Every structure is written in C-alpha cells, then in structure tokens.
Amino acid sequence: MVAVERVESLANSGIISIPKEYIRPKEELESINDVFLEEKKEDGPQVPTIDLQDIESEDQIIREKCIEELKKAALDWGVMHLINHGIPVELMERVKKTGEEFFGLDVEEKEKYANDQATGKIQGYGSKLANNASGQLEWEDYFFHLVYPEDKRDLSLWPKTPTDYIEATSEYAKCLRLLATKVFKALSIGLGLEPDRLEKEVGGLEELLLQMKINYYPKCPQPELALGVEAHTDVSALTFILHNMVPGLQLFYGGKWITAKCVPDSIVMHIGDTLEILSNGKYKSILHRGLVNKEKVRISWAVFCEPPKEKIVLKPLPEMVSVESPAKFPPRTFAQHLAHKLFRKEQEELVSEKKEQEELVTEKKEQEVLVTEKKDQVCV
Ligand SMILES: [Fe+2]
Numbered sequence: 001m002v003a004v005e006r007v008e009s010l011a012n013s014g015i016i017s018i019p020k021e022y023i024r025p026k027e028e029l030e031s032i033n034d035v036f037l038e039e040k041k042e043d044g045p046q047v048p049t050i051d052l053q054d055i056e057s058e059d060q061i062i063r064e065k066c067i068e069e070l071k072k073a074a075l076d077w078g079v080m081h082l083i084n085h086g087i088p089v090e091l092m093e094r095v096k097k098t099g100e101e102f103f104g105l106d107v108e109e110k111e112k113y114a115n116d117q118a119t120g121k122i123q124g125y126g127s128k129l130a131n132n133a134s135g136q137l138e139w140e141d142y143f144f145h146l147v148y149p150e151d152k153r154d155l156s157l158w159p160k161t162p163t164d165y166i167e168a169t170s171e172y173a174k175c176l177r178l179l180a181t182k183v184f185k186a187l188s189i190g191l192g193l194e195p196d197r198l199e200k201e202v203g204g205l206e207e208l209l210l211q212m213k214i215n216y217y218p219k220c221p222q223p224e225l226a227l228g229v230e231a232h233t234d235v236s237a238l239t240f241i242l243h244n245m246v247p248g249l250q251l252f253y254g255g256k257w258i259t260a261k262c263v264p265d266s267i268v269m270h271i272g273d274t275l276e277i278l279s280n281g282k283y284k285s286i287l288h289r290g291l292v293n294k295e296k297v298r299i300s301w302a303v304f305c306e307p308p309k310e311k312i313v314l315k316p317l318p319e320m321v322s323v324e325s326p327a328k329f330p331p332r333t334f335a336q337h338l339a340h341k342l343f344r345k346e347q348e349e350l351v352s353e354k355k356e357q358e359e360l361v362t363e364k365k366e367q368e369v370l371v372t373e374k375k376d377q378v379c380v
Helices: 007-012 035-040 060-076 089-104 107-111 165-190 197-201 273-278 334-379
Strands: 049-051 079-083 124-127 141-148 209-217 229-232 238-243 249-253 256-259 267-271 288-290 298-306
Touching: 007 209, 035 256, 049 060, 060 079, 060 165, 089 141, 089 165, 089 209, 089 238, 089 298, 141 165, 165 197, 165 209, 165 238, 165 267, 165 298, 197 273, 273 334
Parallel strands: 049 079
Antiparallel strands: 079 267, 124 141, 141 209, 209 298, 229 288, 238 267, 238 298, 249 256, 249 288
C-alpha cells in the first residue's frame, strides 16, 4: 500500500503556506472568502429550516402543512436544516463525542484503520488521492464505513477506540433509518405518489445502504486558497449531516455561494442525485462545497442513503414524465451514474487544463514580446 500524507499531519507540521496541490484554480479562488464572516451575513437567501414535529401528526391538516414545507424546501433548495427530527440530542452528542475522540488519536493509531482505494478497500481511514493531471487535493481526512443494514456491516473495520463508538454509531444509524422512511414518505406524498413509493424505488429496508463518512478538516494556514471538499452534488437519495458547529458548508443557490448557518441540534439534509432523477428534476440535488478555516477544526458526520449499485435502474418515474415535461435523465444504474459523473468531471478537467496550458502559452508569448520590445528599446 502506498503511504498517503494525511492532511492532519501536514497541518500539524507547522507549515505556513500550503502545498500547491491544495491550491484551487484561480477562477475558484475568487469566490472563497472567510467562512466566519460569511456565516454572519444576514442578507440574501438562507438555507431553509424545516420543523418535522408534525410530520406524522394524526391531524391531517397539521400533517399536510408540515409535508408541504418539506416539499417546498426540496423543490427549491434540495437542502435544509431539520429540527424536531425525533433523533435524541444525547445520541447525536454521543456520536459526535466518539467521532471526535477517534480523530483525537495519533495519526499512527488511526493508520491502523487505513483504507486502500487501489485494492478496492474503500472502508476505513482515508484522504483524497489525486486522480487527475493537476493533482488537485482537498483539505480533509475522513473515516468511511457502511452503517446499515446491520447484516451488511463489517464491524471489524469500525474504530475500537473509543469503546462507545460502535454502540453509539449503530444506534444512530437505526434512528436515521427510521427518519429516512418518514422523509421518503413525505416526499412521495409531495409528488402525488403512494407514500411508500420512493423508498421502494431506492431499495427499501433491505437494499438501501447507509454509509457514514466522518469528515475531518484540520485548521488550514491559508484557508483562502483551499477547499475542504470541492463543489459537487451528492449521488445519494438522501444525505443526513451532523457537524461540530464550525461553519463550512456552502450551497450554490441563485448563482451565488451561500454559507449555511450552524443551527443547534439540527440535522442538515440533502436531496441527492438519486431523488432528483426519480422526480425528473423536481426535487433538487444542490451543488455544494466545504470551506476550511485557520482557527478551528471542523468535523462533520455525513450519512449517505444510497440505492444498491447494480440492482436498480434509476430513471424518472413514469408519473413524473409527460409531453410537457420529458425525461431529463437517461436510465442508469447507480454504478453507471457514478461512472458517468466521473467521466464528465474528467472531461471538464481536461478542458480546463487545456485552457490553463493555452493561457500559459499566451502569457509566455506576451512576456517574450515584452522582452523583445524591451530589447528593442535597449537597442534603440
Ligand atoms: Fe456532499
């Protein structure tokens, strides 16, 4: 296995400038600002907060009002802060505490859990590997593992320290699975479908996979030059996120990057590509990214609810397609969707690399002209 430099080790090495692989392309740098100042901004659009207290109310009018709010946020933003979601705050605190304690271990200790992407061992402790010619990297380390269904877990890969990690994470996964069902129901009703339809379409209790990724963003000496996670949309059906109240998440909404505020005891929920495809683009899978900062370590706990890779062909549901609203997405399995996204990204990177090379050549030519002109001036 090739040794991978952990961002945490790099951050702790005392560097004052970051290696060039972490520096974003110059077009992107223009939009990266101080995340603490960005979070304080009160003007402009804000990520909606949805109260789920009444999602299963016996009073039809009250229940429908709650479902309508959730639907509106899914249609407009595709991301929201969920409050009164039914998951005990103490349990969320236990999950966060155990994750923080694991990441508090020495890097050497965490390396015992290292993944090995080259051999397909994707679960475990890892960092992004450069997968393109520019070698672009992100300012984060992570821990990734499947948490539900329970019979598909590999507990031997889960952190043994701290001792409460397995119990707290297992309990949290069970609660999230129940929450996912409630949300799928409400979103199905929101599209005029049978309540259990969306959940069935993504694999139901047996096949829908919940995968947890703990993202660890060390303090960064030059946060204005880097990103913790580059801009992307989630491929999942739904993603549920906890964080340690350090801002970082930005959403691309209305042509601008909007910084999500930290809402105590909330869970951030994303609609992912899978639901965007099934709903034929009605529910949005929003482009988002993660900023880093100089002062505080940021940690987030994302749980991706994903359909099985090969068993299901994802395409807009027939009820979502009409003459006025033709299918926006071709049929693809989840694996094909992933491959398509990767291919498209590689093409875009090729184009931007070519553009950069051309710009470099133009700059070089301009400099040569300048030098010749100067020489000419000297000759005169
Ligand atoms: Fe994401």
